[in-house]
Amino acid sequence: MWKQRSPGQSSFNDYNTFPLPQTQRVQPSYAHGPTFHTQQPLVTGTSVLGIKFDKGVMIAADNLASYGSLARFRDIQRLHPLGQHTLIGVAGDMSDYQWLQKELDALLREEDALALTDSHPSLSPKNIYQLLSNLFYARRSKMNPVWNAVLVGGWDKVKAESFLAYVDLLGTTYTAPTLATGFGAHLAQPLLREAYEAKAGIDGTGPLLTQEEAEKVLEDCMKVLFYRDARSINKFQIATITAEGSTISDSKSADTYWAFAEGLRGYGAQTQ
Amino acid sequence: MLSPSPSLSLLLSNLNEFRNSYDSDNTTFSPQGKLFQVEYALEAVKQGSAAIGVRSATHAVLLTLKRSTGELATYQKKLIRIDDHVGVAIAGLTSDARVLSNFMRQQAMRDRMTFGRAIPVGRIVQSIADRAQTNTQEYGRRPYGVGFLVIGQDETGPHLYEFSPAGTAFEYYAHSIGARSQSAKTYLEQNFESFESASLAELINHGLSALNDTLQQDKSLSVANTSVAIIGPADPAIEDIQHSAAARRGYFRVWENEGVDGLLRAWRRSRGEPEDGPQEEAAPDTAAAAGETTEGQQPSAEQAQTAEGSENAPPGAPAGGEDIDMEQH
Numbered sequence: 001m002w003k004q005r006s007p008g009q010s011s012f013n014d015y016n017t018f019p020l021p022q023t024q025r026v027q028p029s030y031a032h033g034p035t036f037h038t039q040q041p042l043v044t045g046t047s048v049l050g051i052k053f054d055k056g057v058m059i060a061a062d063n064l065a066s067y068g069s070l071a072r073f074r075d076i077q078r079l080h081p082l083g084q085h086t087l088i089g090v091a092g093d094m095s096d097y098q099w100l101q102k103e104l105d106a107l108l109r110e111e112d113a114l115a116l117t118d119s120h121p122s123l124s125p126k127n128i129y130q131l132l133s134n135l136f137y138a139r140r141s142k143m144n145p146v147w148n149a150v151l152v153g154g155w156d157k158v159k160a161e162s163f164l165a166y167v168d169l170l171g172t173t174y175t176a177p178t179l180a181t182g183f184g185a186h187l188a189q190p191l192l193r194e195a196y197e198a199k200a201g202i203d204g205t206g207p208l209l210t211q212e213e214a215e216k217v218l219e220d221c222m223k224v225l226f227y228r229d230a231r232s233i234n235k236f237q238i239a240t241i242t243a244e245g246s247t248i249s250d251s252k253s254a255d256t257y258w259a260f261a262e263g264l265r266g267y268g269a270q271t272q
Numbered sequence: 273m274l275s276p277s278p279s280l281s282l283l284l285s286n287l288n289e290f291r292n293s294y295d296s297d298n299t300t301f302s303p304q305g306k307l308f309q310v311e312y313a314l315e316a317v318k319q320g321s322a323a324i325g326v327r328s329a330t331h332a333v334l335l336t337l338k339r340s341t342g343e344l345a346t347y348q349k350k351l352i353r354i355d356d357h358v359g360v361a362i363a364g365l366t367s368d369a370r371v372l373s374n375f376m377r378q379q380a381m382r383d384r385m386t387f388g389r390a391i392p393v394g395r396i397v398q399s400i401a402d403r404a405q406t407n408t409q410e411y412g413r414r415p416y417g418v419g420f421l422v423i424g425q426d427e428t429g430p431h432l433y434e435f436s437p438a439g440t441a442f443e444y445y446a447h448s449i450g451a452r453s454q455s456a457k458t459y460l461e462q463n464f465e466s467f468e469s470a471s472l473a474e475l476i477n478h479g480l481s482a483l484n485d486t487l488q489q490d491k492s493l494s495v496a497n498t499s500v501a502i503i504g505p506a507d508p509a510i511e512d513i514q515h516s517a518a519a520r521r522g523y524f525r526v527w528e529n530e531g532v533d534g535l536l537r538a539w540r541r542s543r544g545e546p547e548d549g550p551q552e553e554a555a556p557d558t559a560a561a562a563g564e565t566t567e568g569q570q571p572s573a574e575q576a577q578t579a580e581g582s583e584n585a586p587p588g589a590p591a592g593g594e595d596i597d598m599e600q601h
């Protein structure tokens with residue numbers, strides 16, 4: 001008896017008729033190796049801050065996308081409008097953020113197309129926030145998180161009030177009149193609360209900050225973050241959402257003071 | 273036997289009169305540009321008992337005539353709650369209605385889950401219209417044999433839509449579908465201009481008058497055969513808000529059996545009729561026991577298939593009305 005090679009082992013037979021006819025097999029999902037999920041963020045954005053004021057809500061984020069500790073991309077906008085009255089500020093993985101932008105823009109475009117037929121108002125800030133919290137929790141439950149922390153700011157037209165809420169890669173959700181992600185939650189949130197409660201009181205029943213006051217406290221907080229957060233730069237934008245709609249400021253910087261650095265000793269390049 | 277007997281060939285030629293070479297496949301147009309299967313499906317809707325829909329600036333109301341398949345059967349429910357803010361009245365094949373209304377419930381729940389909002393009414397109707405249209409264009413399928421009147425309210429106010437098995441979804445100020453619905457349409461066309469500013473009570477009275485016009489000569493509206501569904505703020509003068517949380521919240525609620533009695537009385541008062549209704553209605557059981565043999569008494573094969581039965585059957589056990597509501601967040 002003569003031994004024939006099994007067809008799976010070779011594309012050639014003993015008579016060199018080439019190629020051997022082969023059945024096209026369906027490639028199994030593991031054919032290209034194991035499936036990898038996002039296990040760490042790569043290009044990241046740092047803190048996002050949010051505060052309610054008397055006529056709406058403001059969200060601030062700097063323009064940096066870091067590659068590890070390298071300040072890699074210095075002109076990235078991390079504030080993204082979703083329709084007229086909603087805006088998100090995003091920290092964490094910037095590629096996941098870009099995916100999120102694409103998905104949400106597609107959804108809103110679809111809603112706008114449907115609204116052409118029935119004139120129904122588009123998704124409210126609350127609707128979008130509900131969607132995001134479902135999405136983030138579902139993805140973390142698949143061990144494949146969307147690696148971001150997001151502030152959703154908006155104006156609820158039905159209730160005629162501002163909206164501000166937080167959702168992150170674990171699906172954690174909460175809402176407060178002042179919010180901050182990442183380092184900002186440690187460095188800026190106390191300052192935001194202090195300014196907010198100084199007027200509104202601890203129970204929030206008093207008057208809210210004016211637009212100018214809110215902008216001032218956000219700029220102060222961005223300065224503190226620039227001083228103390230090594231993943232930040234002194235170039236940031238502030239978005240304002242009111243009943244009239246949302247606007248995003250041009251990039252700006254805070255006045256900083258570095259004269260004290262001259263006297264610092266103990267690390268860095270020094271001649272004496 | 274070399275040739276068919278004359279009587280048999282006569283029978284065959286008679287059969288061919290009813291046969292249509294363009295109706296065995298719903299995807300093939302006839303030379304006249306018709307899709308016969310779709311037209312037959314529209315006929316199935318006309319076999320079902322009547323359903324009326326009316327709408328004002330604040331309310332939307334459905335009114336239906338229920339049938340029962342026989343003396344021992346309950347009256348078939350014609351009104352289905354989809355969500356707090358949407359409900360439908362059906363005419364045609366009940367089993368097809370169940371498939372479509374389950375799909376509508378899924379759509380409504382999906383919007384509640386993902387967006388935390390009540391689905392816009394026009395979109396939920398369009399979603400079933402799209403499904404029905406697919407059935408008119410794909411080989412090997414059949415159209416749905418049921419038509420809906422859909423009422424609902426959303427951020428743009430109350431709405432009334434008609435869904436038909438042809439795959440269309442149109443919005444109306446007032447509309448009627450089902451058996452003898454043309455009579456109701458005549459009434460609605462004469463009166464619809466006053467509907468926009470009508471109160472809930474006036475709107476229901478108009479709807480009941482239209483529904484009354486679809487009845488056979490010797491029949492009348494009764495607590496057994498009439499059911500009414502309302503969306504919009506409750507009117508405590510005519511609705512029993514004590515027993516309906518949905519009514520208190522202005523959600524979709526169905527009034528039938530004892531629940532519809534107050535509405536019927538108010539309607540008869542408004543027409544200057546005796547409030548208790550025609551006297552023969554007082555003893556329908558004796559009439560049935562006496563062996564009343566009108567044409568609907570024995571359900572025909574067609575009626576059995578519509579599964580809505582006959583309007584002539586006596587009142588059966590009360591069909592359980594749904595009065596569930598979801599918490600609005």
